[in-house]
Amino acid sequence: xxxxxxVVAKIVNDYLERVKLQLRLVSVQEQxxxxxxIDSHLLEAYQQTPGEDDVARILEVLRKFGxxxxxxxxxxxxxxxxxxxxHNLPLYIVGGIFIALFGLPLGSAGAGVLVxxxxxxxxxxxxxxxxxxxxxxxGAVTMLVGLARILLPQLFDRLVALGYIQMGGPxxxxxxxxxxxxxxxxxxxxxSTFAAGGLGMLWLGRHMLRGLRFLFSLTFDWMxxxxxxxxxxxxxxxxxxxxxxxxxxxxx
Amino acid sequence: xxxxYGARHYGYSLVRVLSESSxxxxxxxTIYPILAxxxxxxxxxxxxxxxxxxxxxxxxxxTPSGRQLFDALSQELDVLVSLVQQKGKGADQPAPAGKKLVxxxx
Numbered sequence: 001x002x003x004x005x006x007v008v009a010k011i012v013n014d015y016l017e018r019v020k021l022q023l024r025l026v027s028v029q030e031q032x033x034x035x036x037x038i039d040s041h042l043l044e045a046y047q048q049t050p051g052e053d054d055v056a057r058i059l060e061v062l063r064k065f066g067x068x069x070x071x072x073x074x075x076x077x078x079x080x081x082x083x084x085x086x087h088n089l090p091l092y093i094v095g096g097i098f099i100a101l102f103g104l105p106l107g108s109a110g111a112g113v114l115v116x117x118x119x120x121x122x123x124x125x126x127x128x129x130x131x132x133x134x135x136x137x138x139g140a141v142t143m144l145v146g147l148a149r150i151l152l153p154q155l156f157d158r159l160v161a162l163g164y165i166q167m168g169g170p171x172x173x174x175x176x177x178x179x180x181x182x183x184x185x186x187x188x189x190x191x192s193t194f195a196a197g198g199l200g201m202l203w204l205g206r207h208m209l210r211g212l213r214f215l216f217s218l219t220f221d222w223m224x225x226x227x228x229x230x231x232x233x234x235x236x237x238x239x240x241x242x243x244x245x246x247x248x249x250x251x252x
Numbered sequence: 253x254x255x256x257y258g259a260r261h262y263g264y265s266l267v268r269v270l271s272e273s274s275x276x277x278x279x280x281x282t283i284y285p286i287l288a289x290x291x292x293x294x295x296x297x298x299x300x301x302x303x304x305x306x307x308x309x310x311x312x313x314x315t316p317s318g319r320q321l322f323d324a325l326s327q328e329l330d331v332l333v334s335l336v337q338q339k340g341k342g343a344d345q346p347a348p349a350g351k352k353l354v355x356x357x358x
Binding site for chain 2: 003033034036037038039040041043044045047064065066067070071072
């Protein structure tokens, strides 16, 4: 028989279920005892909380009691340590040998491939930004040279004579067809194209980073879920099902 | 531990005493991990007692080693308080003779 009105009983049951979920790794006996204690606390607190609205009363009680994660925080580490020693040790030893023989080498290979992929992606990213930076640098230098050609033609000629500026090959021959002013203008045009290319690559890189981050988080999330389910199945392999003993506690 | 020193309490009553007798503001549920830790360390003893007002209650009481630890901690706190008070008065006096401030590890 429940001591709560029906709707309140549902809320309390839901809360206790959430606490129970946090206690997955604790032994069944501890789970039952802990939940009994909390149940007793909640009932007394509910009875002591004044108010007309039953739901508001129980919500106030639960608010004061705290989130399930806070309540069970200290229960978990010790229980995790104990849970490994209590159940069917030989099976764990056999499992450990199998993992050592087959799981670790395969896991190492998988990890190696993953690390390689990540390194390749990181290398690609570095190269991409290096090209973008180079384009920007070339653009800036060409812009300066072009401005010098227009505004300070004597300085430009001197730099050419000293060998600091070398305009050989087809580009040099092409520019020689124009007077100095137009040469400068053409250089500025080239510089603007390079700079625009560099800036465009930086802009694209931002989206690419987002995409890569999404890819990484997807991969890591998947790996985490696989590891968690493997660990859970290992830990819960031989354990008595918590539902059986919990049934006596949770109200209908 | 101080509250349990005088009398045994169950979780809810402990929370009530703490919230009424001090300015400590805590989420009520957090008292249980603390009690569990004290129980695990053998500093409190817990037992279920039937209640005519509702479900059974789990009562906690300090064990002898819990009392011992509480006494030791109280002494350390006294020393600490006296040191702070001395500092507050601006006196460059040495710490009280015969007492050492123990720094616990772990």
